[in-house]
Amino acid sequence: MHKSLILCITLSIVILLTACSGNVSSQPTAIPAPSATPVAQVTPTTLPSQTPTPTTPPTPTTLPTSTSTPTPTPSPTPTFTPTPTPQPTETPTATPSPTLPPNTMGSVLVLEYHMVKEPEDRWQRTPDNFRADIERLHRLGYSPANIIDLTLGFPDLPAGRKPIVFTFDDSDISQFRYLEDGSIDLDSAVGILYDFHLKHPEDWPLKSTLYVLQDVNVPERVLFGQKDLQDFKLQWLVENGFEVASHTISHFNLTAGSDEEVQWQLAVSQRQLEARLPGYDVRSLSIPFGNYPANESLLAQGVWDDQPYTYAGAVMVAGGAGPSPHSADFNPYRIPRVQALQSELDYWLGYFEENPQFYYVSAGP
Numbered sequence: 001m002h003k004s005l006i007l008c009i010t011l012s013i014v015i016l017l018t019a020c021s022g023n024v025s026s027q028p029t030a031i032p033a034p035s036a037t038p039v040a041q042v043t044p045t046t047l048p049s050q051t052p053t054p055t056t057p058p059t060p061t062t063l064p065t066s067t068s069t070p071t072p073t074p075s076p077t078p079t080f081t082p083t084p085t086p087q088p089t090e091t092p093t094a095t096p097s098p099t100l101p102p103n104t105m106g107s108v109l110v111l112e113y114h115m116v117k118e119p120e121d122r123w124q125r126t127p128d129n130f131r132a133d134i135e136r137l138h139r140l141g142y143s144p145a146n147i148i149d150l151t152l153g154f155p156d157l158p159a160g161r162k163p164i165v166f167t168f169d170d171s172d173i174s175q176f177r178y179l180e181d182g183s184i185d186l187d188s189a190v191g192i193l194y195d196f197h198l199k200h201p202e203d204w205p206l207k208s209t210l211y212v213l214q215d216v217n218v219p220e221r222v223l224f225g226q227k228d229l230q231d232f233k234l235q236w237l238v239e240n241g242f243e244v245a246s247h248t249i250s251h252f253n254l255t256a257g258s259d260e261e262v263q264w265q266l267a268v269s270q271r272q273l274e275a276r277l278p279g280y281d282v283r284s285l286s287i288p289f290g291n292y293p294a295n296e297s298l299l300a301q302g303v304w305d306d307q308p309y310t311y312a313g314a315v316m317v318a319g320g321a322g323p324s325p326h327s328a329d330f331n332p333y334r335i336p337r338v339q340a341l342q343s344e345l346d347y348w349l350g351y352f353e354e355n356p357q358f359y360y361v362s363a364g365p
């Protein structure tokens, strides 16, 4: 197990170093500024590099074997009642533990997806494989949550449930597509999650966090493509329980940016999304390329054009399982993720299947 962990850490670092490279060729064009201040003054002059050179790779703050995972306290055991699978075609293999004691100091998995389409590749998962991921996680007793729920300590997660957070970066059309007949494409990621939710409404809430881009030179990655449907899609997502969040305006390399450029990306991406989503607060951020700004405090708050912004959390591009949000090791601005590669999923899901005592289990609201 020790060697496996070292291998995993190594793999995570390699993944980090190659993360997103070539994925989005960002050419930020002028975004209409919300005020009279000319955008040209703050439009990034340094384009994100095609081959980003990350600084020090973030080390996972907690590994599941670390001593920070305490033994669950023998408090009253809430009843965990997995909903019987109503679909006769589903394979009822591994049965979730009938009861799970709360373990609110356990580790949490945040999964990182990019495109969901054929064929399986470094940055894309096939629709069938994504469906299989969901079925596997459901079978293992996981329950979807959003990043903002994680940063708040899973306030709504029923007792006995194990949270799993799906995240999707880059707002590719394959994540959320409408067909010509007006229906959601059930081979797009949102369609697959929606379909599964309809079949398992009791224990599969409609949740996941989508980190969107607003101005890149790949039209299919600007707010899920389908230009006429952008607002409609964003509103549908938040009305149905998903979290819409920022991946900056242009997949900007925050490490290369000045404080002003960083604040422009974070403030304007939030402001423009919230303008499209009246009453909704954009609360979290996915760091493009995993490249953190020199002034990391600008992630939590900053100002642009005299208007302040705040973010409650930020996700990295790698790192493995993360610490509990109730742990002293938890840094909401460095939330580690597991990339949705078959090998990574097999490793981490297998690990927690063998060592369930290390995984987070809700004690209830």
Ligand SMILES: [Zn+2]
Binding pocket: 020, 023, 024, 169, 170, 247, 251, 288, 289
């Ligand atoms: Zn990205």
